[in-house]
Amino acid sequence: MKCRKCPQKAVINMRQHKLALCAVHFPQWMVEQTQRFIQKYRMFTPEERVLVAVSGGKDSLSLWDILWQLGYQVDGVYISLGIDGGFGYSQKSQALCEKFAAQRGLKLIVVSASDQVGLTIPELAAVTQRGKDKPCSVCGLTKRHILDRVALEGKYDALATGHNLDDEVAVLFGNTLNWNVGYLSRQSPVLPARHPGLVRKVKPLCRFYEREMAAYALVRGIEYIYEECPHAEGSTTIYYKTLLNQLEADRPGAKLSFYLAFLRAKEKGLFAQFFPEEEGLGAGGEVLHTCPNCGGPTTLEGLCAFCRMVDKVHEMGKQT
Ligand code: AMP
Ligand code: FES
Ligand code: ZN
Ligand code: ZN
Secondary structure (H helix, E strand, C coil): CECCCCCCECCEEEHHHCEEECCCHHHHHHHHHHHHHHHHCCCCCCCCEEEEECCCCHHHHHHHHHHHHCCCEEEEEEEECCCCCCCCHHHHHHHHHHHHHHHHCCCEEEEEHHHHHCCCHHHHHHHCHHHCCCCHHHHHHHHHHHHHHHHHHCCCCEEECCCCHHHHHHHHHHHHHCCCHHHHHHCCCEECCCCCCCCEEECCCCCCCHHHHHHHHHHCCCCCCCCCCCCCCCCHHHHHHHHHHHHHHHCCCHHHHHHHHHHHHHHCCCCHHHCCCCCCECCCCCECEECCCCCCEECCCCCCHHHHHHHHHHHHHHHC
16 A cells, blocks of 8 residues: 555554545644644643653653654653563663653653652552552552642643553543543543643643554654553453454444534534533532642542552551
8 A cells, every 4th residue: 555645655544534644644644633632622832841751661751752853851750660561661661761762852751650759659559458469559659649749840831641541441441431521521632730730731742543543653763661561451441452453343433423523512512511611620510629748639638549558558558
C-alpha cells in the first residue's frame, strides 16, 4: 500500500481515517494532529509551561517527543515506584526516560516514592489495607499526589499524561457499565484545576489509537519499555481492552466514534448537572476541602487520602 501523500510505501493504514502514510508523512501527521487537539480542547498555549508525566512507556515518551517538536516549553517528571517484577521494571523505565531526556537536552525531574513515603510501592501495599494483593490503588493514589505536588511546586500551568484512545475508551466503557456519573462527568481531554492544590490535567494523545502510538515510537526510533507494569496483569482494564479490540476488529473506528460521541454528548451538557462548572467542587458537586497537611483537595474534612495513608504507615512504624 502506498502513502496518500507521496509514492513511498505506507508504514501504517488507519482504516478509521481511510488514510495510509509513509515513515515520513505519518509522524508529521501525528504531530500536526496533536497540535490540532491541543488547540481544539484548549489544553495549553506556547506561553505556558507544561510538565509531562513520563513512565518510560511508548505513549508518554512519544508525547514528550511530539510536544518538544512543536516547540512547547515542556519538562518531564518520572516517579520511581520501586517495582521490580523480576526484570527491574522501575529501574529500566527510569533509565529510558533519562536517556530520552539527555538525547534531546530536556529537563527530567525524578522523584522517588520511597523518598516521599519511606517505602516503595510494593512495600506500601504490603503494610496498608488498601493494597490487598495488588498495589495498583496505593500506586495510583501516590502517583496522583506526587504529580500534583511536583507540578505545583514547579509552577507549571498544566500536567500532561500519555493516555491514548484505547486507555480512555476502556475507562469510559467501565464507567458506562457502572453508570458512574461522577467519573463520567470528569473524564475529559482537559480537566481544569478546581482547587488550589491541583493543576490542570491534559491528555493530548486521547484521540490516537494505541497502535498509532506504537508505530510513532517505532518510526521515530524512541526506545521505550515494552513490558507493562508486572502488577497490571489480570486487571479489569486489560479485560475491557480485549473486549473493545474485538469490537474494533469487526467495526473499524468503533472506539473512536464511541469516545467522540461521548465528548459531544458532554459538550451538550449531558453530565453538567453532576459536575457544575464552579471551582471548589469535585465530581458529583461535593465541596472540596483542603488537607491541613499537604494543601491538597479532599472530599472529607481533615487529612486527604494520601496523608492518611502516610500517617498510618508512620503509626505502624512506631508500633514495630
Ligand atoms: P498508566 O496509568 O500506567 O496507564 O499511565 C498513564 C499515564 O500516567 C502515563 O502515560 C504517564 O503519563 C503517567 N505515568 C504512569 N506512570 C508514571 C510514572 N512512574 N512516572 C510519571 N508518570 C507516570
Ligand atoms: Fe503502579 Fe503498576 S504502575 S502498580
Ligand atoms: Zn509519504
Ligand atoms: Zn494531604
